[in-house]
Amino acid sequence: xxxxxxxxxxxxxxxxxxIRTVSEVTGVNAITLRAWERRYGLFKPExxxxxxxxYSQQDILRIQQVLQLLEKGVSIGRVSxxxxxxxxxxxxxxxxxxxxxxxxxxxxxxxxxxxxELTKQFKEAPSEDQWKTYSEKLLDAVNxxxxxxxxRLHHEIFSLYPLEIISRSLLRPVLTDLRNQAEQLQSLSxxxxxxxxxxxxxxxxxxxxSTLQNRGKKILLMxxxxxxxxxxxxxxxxxxxxxxxxxxxxxxxxxxxxxxxTLSRAGSDALIIYSAAPVSQAxxxxxxxxxxxxxxxxxxxxxxxxxxxxxxFIAGEHSEAESKELDETNLVQxxxxxxxxxxxxxxxxxxx
Amino acid sequence: xxxxxxxxxxxxxxxxxxIRTVSEVTGVNAITLRAWERRYGLFKPExxxxxxxxYSQQDILRIQQVLQLLEKGVSIGRVSxxxxxxxxxxxxxxxxxxxxxxxxxxxxxxxxxxxxELTKQFKEAPSEDQWKTYSEKLLDAVNxxxxxxxxRLHHEIFSLYPLEIISRSLLRPVLTDLRNQAEQLQSLSxxxxxxxxxxxxxxxxxxxxSTLQNRGKKILLMxxxxxxxxxxxxxxxxxxxxxxxxxxxxxxxxxxxxxxxTLSRAGSDALIIYSAAPVSQAxxxxxxxxxxxxxxxxxxxxxxxxxxxxxxFIAGEHSEAESKELDETNLVQxxxxxxxxxxxxxxxxxxx
DNA sequence: ATCATGTTGTACAGATATTGTATAAGGAAG
DNA sequence: CTTCCTTATACAATATCTGTACAACATGAT
Numbered sequence: 001x002x003x004x005x006x007x008x009x010x011x012x013x014x015x016x017x018x019i020r021t022v023s024e025v026t027g028v029n030a031i032t033l034r035a036w037e038r039r040y041g042l043f044k045p046e047x048x049x050x051x052x053x054x055y056s057q058q059d060i061l062r063i064q065q066v067l068q069l070l071e072k073g074v075s076i077g078r079v080s081x082x083x084x085x086x087x088x089x090x091x092x093x094x095x096x097x098x099x100x101x102x103x104x105x106x107x108x109x110x111x112x113x114x115x116x117e118l119t120k121q122f123k124e125a126p127s128e129d130q131w132k133t134y135s136e137k138l139l140d141a142v143n144x145x146x147x148x149x150x151x152r153l154h155h156e157i158f159s160l161y162p163l164e165i166i167s168r169s170l171l172r173p174v175l176t177d178l179r180n181q182a183e184q185l186q187s188l189s190x191x192x193x194x195x196x197x198x199x200x201x202x203x204x205x206x207x208x209x210s211t212l213q214n215r216g217k218k219i220l221l222m223x224x225x226x227x228x229x230x231x232x233x234x235x236x237x238x239x240x241x242x243x244x245x246x247x248x249x250x251x252x253x254x255x256x257x258x259x260x261x262t263l264s265r266a267g268s269d270a271l272i273i274y275s276a277a278p279v280s281q282a283x284x285x286x287x288x289x290x291x292x293x294x295x296x297x298x299x300x301x302x303x304x305x306x307x308x309x310x311x312x313f314i315a316g317e318h319s320e321a322e323s324k325e326l327d328e329t330n331l332v333q334x335x336x337x338x339x340x341x342x343x344x345x346x347x348x349x350x351x352x
Numbered sequence: 353x354x355x356x357x358x359x360x361x362x363x364x365x366x367x368x369x370x371i372r373t374v375s376e377v378t379g380v381n382a383i384t385l386r387a388w389e390r391r392y393g394l395f396k397p398e399x400x401x402x403x404x405x406x407y408s409q410q411d412i413l414r415i416q417q418v419l420q421l422l423e424k425g426v427s428i429g430r431v432s433x434x435x436x437x438x439x440x441x442x443x444x445x446x447x448x449x450x451x452x453x454x455x456x457x458x459x460x461x462x463x464x465x466x467x468x469e470l471t472k473q474f475k476e477a478p479s480e481d482q483w484k485t486y487s488e489k490l491l492d493a494v495n496x497x498x499x500x501x502x503x504r505l506h507h508e509i510f511s512l513y514p515l516e517i518i519s520r521s522l523l524r525p526v527l528t529d530l531r532n533q534a535e536q537l538q539s540l541s542x543x544x545x546x547x548x549x550x551x552x553x554x555x556x557x558x559x560x561x562s563t564l565q566n567r568g569k570k571i572l573l574m575x576x577x578x579x580x581x582x583x584x585x586x587x588x589x590x591x592x593x594x595x596x597x598x599x600x601x602x603x604x605x606x607x608x609x610x611x612x613x614t615l616s617r618a619g620s621d622a623l624i625i626y627s628a629a630p631v632s633q634a635x636x637x638x639x640x641x642x643x644x645x646x647x648x649x650x651x652x653x654x655x656x657x658x659x660x661x662x663x664x665f666i667a668g669e670h671s672e673a674e675s676k677e678l679d680e681t682n683l684v685q686x687x688x689x690x691x692x693x694x695x696x697x698x699x700x701x702x703x704x
Numbered sequence: 705a706t707c708a709t710g711t712t713g714t715a716c717a718g719a720t721a722t723t724g725t726a727t728a729a730g731g732a733a734g
Numbered sequence: 735c736t737t738c739c740t741t742a743t744a745c746a747a748t749a750t751c752t753g754t755a756c757a758a759c760a761t762g763a764t
Binding site: 016017018020021024025048054143144145147148151186187188189190191193194196197198200201202204205207208209211212228230246248249250251253254255257258259260261262265266267 | 421424425426427429430431433434495496497499500503538539540541542543545546548549550552553554556557559560561563564567580582598600601602603605606607609610611612613614617618619
Binding site: 018019020030034038050051052053 | 749750751752753
């Protein structure tokens with residue numbers, strides 16, 4: 001799974017970069033780089049037949065980690081140990097990730113003890129206030145518009161924890177934080193947009209790639225309401241991706257009239273309609289209008305669901321509000337929990 | 353000169369180019385080209401019966417890929433391996449972007465005719481009604497919601513032609529087509545959104561990756577008006593990416609008040625404000641209101657540009673409309689042509 | 705405080721590699 | 735005949751390699 005989802009960044013696993021390039025990129029003198037290697041063995045770049053060093057992208061990443069530690073005040077001599085610790089952690093995480101991906105395969109195919117596995121996977125969330133630390137780091141990176149750092153952090157996080165948890169425990173809260181910040185202090189709204197765009201690009205790529213690689217059933221994902229909901233929509237859809245479904249994001253501006261045609265063409269197995277958090281309630285014009293609009297929406301959704309021959313799920317904020325009205329055959333309501341969502345979806349779709 | 357043209361044109365029709373042409377187009381000294389071929393086997397152009405080299409379009413592409421890698425910092429001796437690696441990875445993350453990076457080399461070698469190079473490169477667009485064929489194929493794929501086919505097509509196109517040309521000659525027209533289609537027949541709007549999302553994810557990933565790898569100056573890219581402008585914005589920004597700039601997309605909803613703060617934090621070298629095509633004029637409420645709003649916008653932009661200490665470019669539809677008002681020190685207007693845009697931006701930023 | 709020792713970035717020197725370009729001698733194109 | 739292209743060899747300017755050394759500074763013991 002790590003391999004699959006994560007190599008958005010590592011353009012070249014092998015070493016291609018000569019020392020001058022690495023020196024330029026990292027800002028570390030070439031002489032110093034050699035000294036570090038010789039003295040502390042911080043990295044072991046490949047060599048050409050004639051002995052010239054060939055650094056890989058990962059080597060560069062390591063060097064940047066070293067620099068981060070240096071900034072923190074760790075002396076270069078100790079960095080070696082610190083790094084060892086971290087890589088041990090990573091290796092552990094790799095193992096858990098792999099077991100996860102193993103589950104992924106099971107999911108769509110035959111699998112009885114869904115419950116245990118799923119639950120276990122989520123309970124094993126190796127998180128505490130660690131998320132706080134990450135959250136702060138992310139906000140720092142956003143604050144200084146440091147794209148490299150942002151990528152580095154996400155790279156690390158994505159390779160350490162399951163996407164489901166990251167989405168819920170870190171990315172969504174951080175994004176919400178930034179949005180609130182932006183609403184309070186308009187001059188900071190650049191931060192929100194910066195991170196929003198980053199996530200859009202980062203996770204968007206992930207989506208495309210995973211959906212192309214996955215073999216599971218095809219789920220269409222759309223939102224209504226906030227047109228800025230794209231990223232939220234994708235964050236919501238991440239768990240589906242990691243469980244093997246092919247998820248096609250359709251965004252938030254599709255008129256309901258177009259849905260039947262779209263679905264029949266797309267050959268999908270299910271539709272999920274997601275309502276973003278009502279946030280700033282978008283248009284400040286109508287407060288009650290909003291609610292009537294919502295119920296109107298619900299009526300439309302029902303109609304659509306009725307006319308379709310496939311399961312339709314709804315998720316997001318509305319679900320609680322009008323939960324009782326929903327008892328259609330193929331209109332299923334999703335709770336807020338990713339575990340539950342997956343259980344319900346798996347169950348419903350395996351009936352087909 | 354005549355002779356040159358005569359030589360150039362018939363040759364280009366057949367798709368074979370003598371070495372001098374290739375040298376001019378790519379900016380690589382003919383001697384060097386031969387050396388690369390001999391020493392590293394980077395390409396093996398056809399030969400005339402008497403042994404003269406005949407480069408195909410593909411060969412030129414190869415060379416441009418090489419240049420791309422050189423710009424990334426790979427040493428020429430390793431490019432061969434890097435290329436092998438890249439072609440092995442039929443990986444979304446490894447979309448090879450070809451296009452000139454002659455600038456780098458030009459600085460090393462002495463080269464006068466920058467102008468010619470750029471112009472020629474664009475004129476040589478290996479396109480005719482070939483774009484029509486592609487366009488139809490794309491529309492077919494969208495129509496049947498065939499993500500795999502869509503990806504296959506883009507992969508092929510992206511690896512065959514320079515992104516600048518693809519963006520202008522294919523992607524933008526197709527997207528516009530779909531939008532018009534959607535406006536006329538609402539039930540087809542799913543198609544538009546499907547392709548929109550695809551491009552968002554596909555090109556978004558490209559953006560992130562390239563911006564992380566590029567070393568050039570940092571350009572912030574924002575739009576105003578249509579909030580669906582993200583994809584258009586990115587399509588507009590593609591040429592910048594392929595020319596080594598780091599391009600940070602900020603989207604379309606940033607209030608002007610937030611710009612100064614954002615720019616000072618982001619440490620960018622320039623700002624580009626892009627106005628999407630007025631399309632369906634978004635809100636059908638105010639027609640005249642729209643224009644006053646636009647001029648208001650212009651005033652704001654001017655104010656912002658004045659207060660900033662970096663070049664501010666504006667591009668898109670408005671530029672023609674109010675072109676005459678713009679004579680600020682650091683507010684530069686971009687024409688519709690990617691060549692011109694790049695020339696102007698390069699020139700302005702190299703002054704800094 | 706003093707002296708010894710360790711750390712760390714950088715410098716130097718001599719050898720080898722890399723890489724763009726130059727030259728020479730001859731064939732090909734027009 | 736002149737210009738371009740071919741190959742092969744050569745060359746010069748950098749880059750990089752290794753190993754040793756040094757200077758600035760920190761640590762620690764006497």
